[in-house]
Amino acid sequence: LLSPGGGLGVTIFEEMTTLAVQTGAINLGQGFPDEDGPLEIREAARAAIAAGANQYAPGKGIPELREAVAAHQQRFYGLSPDPASEVVVTTGATEAIAASLLAFAGPGDEVLTLEPFYDSYGAVIGLSGATHVTAPLLAPDFMPDMAALEAAFSPRTKIVLLNNPHNPTGAVFPREVLQRIVDLARTHNSVIVTDEVYEHLTFGVSHVPVASLPGAADRTITISSAGKTFSLTGWKIGWLTGPEDLVAAVRTVKQFLTYSSGTPFQSAIALGLGLPDSFYEGIAASLQKKRDILSEGLRAAGFDVFSPQGTYFVNVDTAPLGITDSVDLARRLPALVGVAAIPVPVFCHEEGAQRTRSLLRFAFCKKDGVLHEAAGRLASLS
Numbered sequence: 001l002l003s004p005g006g007g008l009g010v011t012i013f014e015e016m017t018t019l020a021v022q023t024g025a026i027n028l029g030q031g032f033p034d035e036d037g038p039l040e041i042r043e044a045a046r047a048a049i050a051a052g053a054n055q056y057a058p059g060k061g062i063p064e065l066r067e068a069v070a071a072h073q074q075r076f077y078g079l080s081p082d083p084a085s086e087v088v089v090t091t092g093a094t095e096a097i098a099a100s101l102l103a104f105a106g107p108g109d110e111v112l113t114l115e116p117f118y119d120s121y122g123a124v125i126g127l128s129g130a131t132h133v134t135a136p137l138l139a140p141d142f143m144p145d146m147a148a149l150e151a152a153f154s155p156r157t158k159i160v161l162l163n164n165p166h167n168p169t170g171a172v173f174p175r176e177v178l179q180r181i182v183d184l185a186r187t188h189n190s191v192i193v194t195d196e197v198y199e200h201l202t203f204g205v206s207h208v209p210v211a212s213l214p215g216a217a218d219r220t221i222t223i224s225s226a227g228k229t230f231s232l233t234g235w236k237i238g239w240l241t242g243p244e245d246l247v248a249a250v251r252t253v254k255q256f257l258t259y260s261s262g263t264p265f266q267s268a269i270a271l272g273l274g275l276p277d278s279f280y281e282g283i284a285a286s287l288q289k290k291r292d293i294l295s296e297g298l299r300a301a302g303f304d305v306f307s308p309q310g311t312y313f314v315n316v317d318t319a320p321l322g323i324t325d326s327v328d329l330a331r332r333l334p335a336l337v338g339v340a341a342i343p344v345p346v347f348c349h350e351e352g353a354q355r356t357r358s359l360l361r362f363a364f365c366k367k368d369g370v371l372h373e374a375a376g377r378l379a380s381l382s
């Protein structure tokens with residue numbers, strides 16, 4: 001796994017951010033906002049540190065945050081996890097994903113994901129010893145090929161690992177598609193692990209949590225994170241919810257990954273989760289405007305643009321510019337025009353990489369002026 005080219009090299013995010021820093025390029029590669037989240041949340045962390053919240057938190061998270069997560073699930077989705085036994089705080093969604101995969105999958109098992117898939121999925125499935133099976137999402141709307149998805153299930157499908165809204169494509173899957181996947185998971189007795197970190201970043205469509213669908217609740221671990229919702233990606237506070245037996249298994253693994261997660265940040269995020277609806281509506285509206293600015297600029301630069309319904313990523317096809325290798329382009333782009341982006345094939349196995357070979361992902365969680373400047377620079381490509 002650690003051999004060169006064998007799987008776990010340097011992540012694409014690290015590679016492209018390093019390139020962007022070296023060349024002074026605008027970094028639309030790694031997804032992180034260039035404006036920090038709400039001041040009151042940041043002040044709450046500072047106050048927690050001053051008040052002495054500086055030693056280990058309980059392994060499953062401070063009660064205040066577990067209660068806030070449960071209240072959030074109730075307020076937005078009508079779900080009612082028990083904060084004592086059905087909520088665990090994690091070190092980012094990344095740890096929740098890793099702990100869930102390691103809890104349920106091992107050698108001889110299969111983990112099914114859609115493709116393209118977020119980079120840590122492939123890496124941690126590899127670390128677990130399970131086999132990674134994929135079913136493709138197809139351009140232009142990046143919905144699953146349902147026949148291929150159905151065929152990808154087997155008696156060994158231990159986990160279906162979903163991501164909705166979807167990184168890197170920006171797709172938001174409709175209720176019917178999610179329900180079909182839940183039904184297939186039931187038939188094959190698979191656990192559903194659903195990564196919903198972009199739950200509040202949707203444009204004109206509502207987020208449907210998988211756990212709210214008929215037949216899902218007793219087999220679904222739902223993952224989210226403060227990083228996206230509150231523009232605090234560096235705080236690495238995430239959480240998961242689910243039925244007590246599944247959550248207990250994940251909590252057991254979490255003990256030996258990090259034991260517990262950053263104490264002063266937990267109470268600050270508890271406060272954040274209680275912010276009024278206007279905050280949540282505001283982040284989606286602001287990002288939708290940014291999506292439109294960058295999409296327009298990318299269109300003007302000659303790309304085919306796949307406008308996303310969620311996340312803060314927009315994908316383009318570079319083929320209209322005569323470019324067929326987006327990995328090569330992404331490596332040259334920072335020096336060429338001063339913009340960094342992420343090639344989509346890196347989120348795929350071989351066949352998927354062929355299918356997506358001319359696709360490139362840009363992050364639009366940046367100041368409006370930065371997006372205009374990046375679009376202007378990209379216009380010089382054509």
Ligand code: PMP
Pocket residue numbers: 031091092093094095118163167195197224225226227233236237238
């Ligand atoms: N899942 C997805 C789909 C993501 O895009 C990201 C990161 N942006 C993560 C998980 C990781 O989240 P965290 O930073 O909270 O670990």
Ligand code: GLN
Pocket residue numbers: 011013014029030031032167
């Ligand atoms: N999730 C972010 C993205 O997709 C990056 C996170 C990371 O750097 N690992 O861009």
